[in-house]
Amino acid sequence: MSATSYSSKVDVKARERALKVLHEKFYVVLKDILEGRPPKLVIKKRTLSNTIYEPERKLLLLGESVFERSLLDLREAKKFMQTLLMASIIYEALSNSEYPTIRDLYYRGKHTIRYRKLPSKNVGEENTWDEQSESDSVLRDIEVFTNVLREEMLILSKEKGKVVGDLKIRSGDDIIDLSKMGHGAYSIEPTPDLIDFIEVNAEFVLVVEKDAVFQQLHRAGFWRSYRAVLITSAGQPDRATRRFVRRLSEELKLPVYVISDSDPYGFYIYSVFKTGSITLSYESERLATPSARFLGVMMTDIFGSNKLNKKPYLTEEERRNFIIRAKERDIKRARELKEYPWFKSERWRIELDEFLERRVKLEIEALAGKGLKFLADKYIPDKIGIGDWIE
Amino acid sequence: MAVSEESFKSISPAEFFYKNKEIAGFSNPARALYQTVRELVENSLDATENHGILPIIKVSIRELEVVSEGAYYEVVVEDNGVGIPPRYVPQAFAQLLFSSKYILRQSRGMFGLGAKMAVLYAQITTGHPAEVVVAPIKSKHVCSFKLKIDIRENKPVILGFTTTSNISGKHGTVVRLVTLGDWTRSRQRVYEYLRRTAVIAPYAEIAFRDPEGNYLLFERSIDKLPPPAREALPHPHGIDIETMKSVLKSIAEKHVVEGLVESFQGIGRTTAIRILEEANIDLEKKAGELTDLEIETLVRVMKSYRDIKPPRANHLSYLGEEIIVAGLKKIFEPEFTTAITRRPSVYEGQAFIVEVGVAYGGKVPVTEKPLILRYANKIPLLYDEGIDVVYKVLDEKRGIDFKVYEIEFPAPLVILTHICSTKIPYRGVGKEAVADVPEIESEIESALREVLRKLRLYIQHKRRELEEIEKAVAIAKYIPEISESLYRVYKVDIRDTSTKLLELLNSRLKSFKISSLSSVVM
Numbered sequence: 001m002s003a004t005s006y007s008s009k010v011d012v013k014a015r016e017r018a019l020k021v022l023h024e025k026f027y028v029v030l031k032d033i034l035e036g037r038p039p040k041l042v043i044k045k046r047t048l049s050n051t052i053y054e055p056e057r058k059l060l061l062l063g064e065s066v067f068e069r070s071l072l073d074l075r076e077a078k079k080f081m082q083t084l085l086m087a088s089i090i091y092e093a094l095s096n097s098e099y100p101t102i103r104d105l106y107y108r109g110k111h112t113i114r115y116r117k118l119p120s121k122n123v124g125e126e127n128t129w130d131e132q133s134e135s136d137s138v139l140r141d142i143e144v145f146t147n148v149l150r151e152e153m154l155i156l157s158k159e160k161g162k163v164v165g166d167l168k169i170r171s172g173d174d175i176i177d178l179s180k181m182g183h184g185a186y187s188i189e190p191t192p193d194l195i196d197f198i199e200v201n202a203e204f205v206l207v208v209e210k211d212a213v214f215q216q217l218h219r220a221g222f223w224r225s226y227r228a229v230l231i232t233s234a235g236q237p238d239r240a241t242r243r244f245v246r247r248l249s250e251e252l253k254l255p256v257y258v259i260s261d262s263d264p265y266g267f268y269i270y271s272v273f274k275t276g277s278i279t280l281s282y283e284s285e286r287l288a289t290p291s292a293r294f295l296g297v298m299m300t301d302i303f304g305s306n307k308l309n310k311k312p313y314l315t316e317e318e319r320r321n322f323i324i325r326a327k328e329r330d331i332k333r334a335r336e337l338k339e340y341p342w343f344k345s346e347r348w349r350i351e352l353d354e355f356l357e358r359r360v361k362l363e364i365e366a367l368a369g370k371g372l373k374f375l376a377d378k379y380i381p382d383k384i385g386i387g388d389w390i391e
Numbered sequence: 392m393a394v395s396e397e398s399f400k401s402i403s404p405a406e407f408f409y410k411n412k413e414i415a416g417f418s419n420p421a422r423a424l425y426q427t428v429r430e431l432v433e434n435s436l437d438a439t440e441n442h443g444i445l446p447i448i449k450v451s452i453r454e455l456e457v458v459s460e461g462a463y464y465e466v467v468v469e470d471n472g473v474g475i476p477p478r479y480v481p482q483a484f485a486q487l488l489f490s491s492k493y494i495l496r497q498s499r500g501m502f503g504l505g506a507k508m509a510v511l512y513a514q515i516t517t518g519h520p521a522e523v524v525v526a527p528i529k530s531k532h533v534c535s536f537k538l539k540i541d542i543r544e545n546k547p548v549i550l551g552f553t554t555t556s557n558i559s560g561k562h563g564t565v566v567r568l569v570t571l572g573d574w575t576r577s578r579q580r581v582y583e584y585l586r587r588t589a590v591i592a593p594y595a596e597i598a599f600r601d602p603e604g605n606y607l608l609f610e611r612s613i614d615k616l617p618p619p620a621r622e623a624l625p626h627p628h629g630i631d632i633e634t635m636k637s638v639l640k641s642i643a644e645k646h647v648v649e650g651l652v653e654s655f656q657g658i659g660r661t662t663a664i665r666i667l668e669e670a671n672i673d674l675e676k677k678a679g680e681l682t683d684l685e686i687e688t689l690v691r692v693m694k695s696y697r698d699i700k701p702p703r704a705n706h707l708s709y710l711g712e713e714i715i716v717a718g719l720k721k722i723f724e725p726e727f728t729t730a731i732t733r734r735p736s737v738y739e740g741q742a743f744i745v746e747v748g749v750a751y752g753g754k755v756p757v758t759e760k761p762l763i764l765r766y767a768n769k770i771p772l773l774y775d776e777g778i779d780v781v782y783k784v785l786d787e788k789r790g791i792d793f794k795v796y797e798i799e800f801p802a803p804l805v806i807l808t809h810i811c812s813t814k815i816p817y818r819g820v821g822k823e824a825v826a827d828v829p830e831i832e833s834e835i836e837s838a839l840r841e842v843l844r845k846l847r848l849y850i851q852h853k854r855r856e857l858e859e860i861e862k863a864v865a866i867a868k869y870i871p872e873i874s875e876s877l878y879r880v881y882k883v884d885i886r887d888t889s890t891k892l893l894e895l896l897n898s899r900l901k902s903f904k905i906s907s908l909s910s911v912v913m
């Protein structure tokens with residue numbers, strides 16, 4: 001049996017579905033051409049103004065407004081070509097049982113069009129696309145247009161999410177015990193939907209934004225002592241990590257806690273897990289975890305709060321050592337957050353106002369700096385115990 | 392102290408122009424060579440086209456002997472014109488201020504000087520006589536003259552005369568001069584002069600052999616001659632006392648009423664009577680009987696008399712749009728040419744017509760300023776452009792702003808201006824610049840704006856067309872890519888899809904179609 005002809009059963013089913021949808025959805029183009037109409041694609045807009053927050057479901061979703069991408073429209077002609085090109089190479093990869101990465105798709109589609117400028121007849125050269133950002137952008141359009149996400153089209157992206165904990169999963173045809181990863185961790189596969197949960201022995205999920213803090217908690221045996229599934233997104237969460245967390249929450253009914261830096265960027269990372277991101281709002285429905293809780297680090301953890309009748313976790317002197325002065329862009333970002341509907345709760349207002357008033361921030365590493373024991377055995381368990389999180 | 396007494400004497404016109412050669416354009420050997428060619432060619436053109444003959448003109452310059460100031464050149468100009476009656480040849484070529492063109496009729500010649508200045512300059516620089524061979528139309532003889540000018544007396548001296556029978560039946564004139572020149576320094580001007588003449592006279596065939604042995608032929612590109620100039624009666628508004636006196640002298644025996652009716656444009660019996668009454672002149676008088684005072688009053692009344700039709704212009708010989716366009720096309724091979732002939736207008740009692748042409752793009756050289764070709768009565772004006780009326784209209788600061796017409800320099804633009812009139816207000820007898828008479832200036836400006844508006848339309852149209860072509864290519868270049876993509880998914884024939892897409896694209900284009908995809912995508 002050769003390596004390439006091997007394919008797990010789940011994959012085969014996913015492929016068939018994606019092929020079918022692509023074939024059906026893009027048929028409008030061929031139909032237009034055969035019937036003598038200028039071909040066009042009608043796609044939902046991926047703009048901020050078409051990103052809608054649904055308070056009941058606590059999700060950031062794509063609105064209903066659409067745009068037309070027509071070949072005969074000079075501004076859209078190239079994108080039209082790129083969209084079809086991308087769709088066709090995905091289609092081909094699916095039929096050939098391949099697992100391209102987005103970088104592969106970029107290279108496969110990239111070549112030079114040589115043409116004659118008229119009336120001069122000078123030769124012009126143009127690439128189908130130059131930057132990967134161009135091919136990525138049409139890929140997103142295809143996801144929106146077909147309502148099939150890249151994972152479902154078996155496109156891989158570079159993944160940085162990692163997980164450890166007392167649980168067994170099936171990935172492909174292997175069973176992996178996530179409690180036997182040594183000092184390493186299982187890196188969450190790009191198609192988390194194809195994972196099966198076999199055995200789970202955990203009470204909650206802790207998502208740590210910073211990889212370094214994840215490693216410290218792992219070595220300290222945090223997940224074993226507290227029966228947690230420990231996950232890091234290593235910065236901005238990628239899609240696979242978000243989907244994986246969502247499945248832990250939805251299918252295993254585990255509560256999810258997120259800890260990040262105490263600054264507007266950290267707060268936003270939490271909200272991406274919870275509600276979805278603005279640029280990729282079309283995926284929220286499958287990727288967001290609306291029940292995720294923000295555990296910290298809160299501004300009120302640092303300074304305490306009279307309003308909340310809350311004592312600070314840091315002493316006056318520790319504060320002086322650990323906090324950093326906020327930059328102008330942090331301030332600006334905080335003001336933006338205050339305007340997002342999903343940050344418009346009383347609890348978040350207190351945190352953001354505190355930040356805007358103090359104009360300082362704190363990295364999680366600083367808490368680990370106070371002592372790993374403090375972080376692992378006091379701060380986190382205490383906060384979970386007394387319910388000091390933001391919903 | 393003894394006061395020296397002024398001595399008085401008169402000099403002949405020949406002596407005057409001998410001493411003041413530069414006012415006729417003969418200031419140095421280089422300029423003289425150019426001016427010689429010019430005067431002779433212009434006489435040849437007058438002798439042909441004014442008489443309905445399509446001109447064939449041969450010009451040759453040959454170097455004979457190098458001297459310190461330059462070299463002696465033999466200049467020969469031959470035409471197929473009407474020729475000159477042999478009895479007038481000596482005066483026509485060797486007596487200054489003798490002309491057949493001292494009548495109110497548009498022609499290149501005007502002063503009765505040109506040929507004589509060339510002969511005079513040749514004579515005083517090289518000592519050679521002028522040789523003139525004439526065969527008037529239908530003449531049985533061909534007459535050859537060798538002539539010099541008696542400068543003191545301003546009289547022709549005939550050094551030789553022979554006649555042979557005109558076997559071939561040709562007609563025309565050949566003039567041969569040996570003159571001092573400087574070819575190296577006049578080469579460019581001579582060529583430029585001939586080229587510009589060819590622009591305005593595409594109906595002429597002009598051949599030129601230069602001293603270096605180069606041969607240049609401007610072929611005829613249009614068989615149409617401009618309407619011939621006809622003699623006109625003077626217009627009352629253009630009259631002055633001296634002209635009036637000579638008019639009256641020629642009709643001395645007639646009654647003054649009939650005399651005026653007969654001798655002027657726009658005066659009928661009633662008008663004549665009113666004018667005379669207003670001037671307090673006895674209607675019974677004969678033309679020859681008016682006193683100086685009466686003549687003065689008559690001139691004053693006539694000049695300011697309102698109720699007269701403006702001067703007629705149907706006697707003027709303008710080029711017309713067709714000839715201007717043909718000339719510009721022939722010499723510049725532009726992509727766009729247009730011209731307009733304005734309606735006649737009047738300055739100081741003289742009718743005049745302004746014509747302007749433009750040539751744009753194609754092989755027209757791209758320059759920082761428009762290339763201006765000035766003409767007056769079909770003569771190219773090459774020197775003294777700075778003081779010409781046309782330059783006032785085109786003045787960079789106060790004149791026409793080309794940006795308004797969507798022309799940004801450097802640009803490939805030629806502008807041709809032509810003024811024709813029974814009397815051109817030249818700034819000198821060298822005929823190189825026209826004075827800035829307000830009426831002429833405003834006509835030139837209007838004409839120029841009119842053609843520039845047409846040019847702007849063309850430029851706009853072309854721009855739109857170019858934009859459409861660019862758009863078409865910008866879309867067409869993606870077609871093969873799209874067809875291949877569709878093939879990957881639906882296995883539909885690539886050529887079929889491409890053909891359909893191209894048809895679709897073409898059906899949306901207005902001014903342009905892509906003939907085949909292979910003409911765009913490689």
Ligand SMILES: Nc1ncnc2c1ncn2[C@@H]1O[C@H](COP(=O)(O)OP(=O)(O)OP(=O)(O)O)[C@@H](O)[C@H]1O
Binds near residue numbers: 435472475490501
């Ligand atoms: N090639 C020619 N064919 C026929 N007649 C000619 C030719 N050359 C000269 N003439 C006659 O000789 C006359 C004198 O010529 P000339 O050039 O001296 O003066 P012009 O042409 O009348 O005026 P201008 O001084 O303005 O040139 C002309 O008026 C014309 O009648």
Ligand SMILES: [Mg+2]
Binds near residue numbers: 505506
């Ligand atoms: Mg002359």
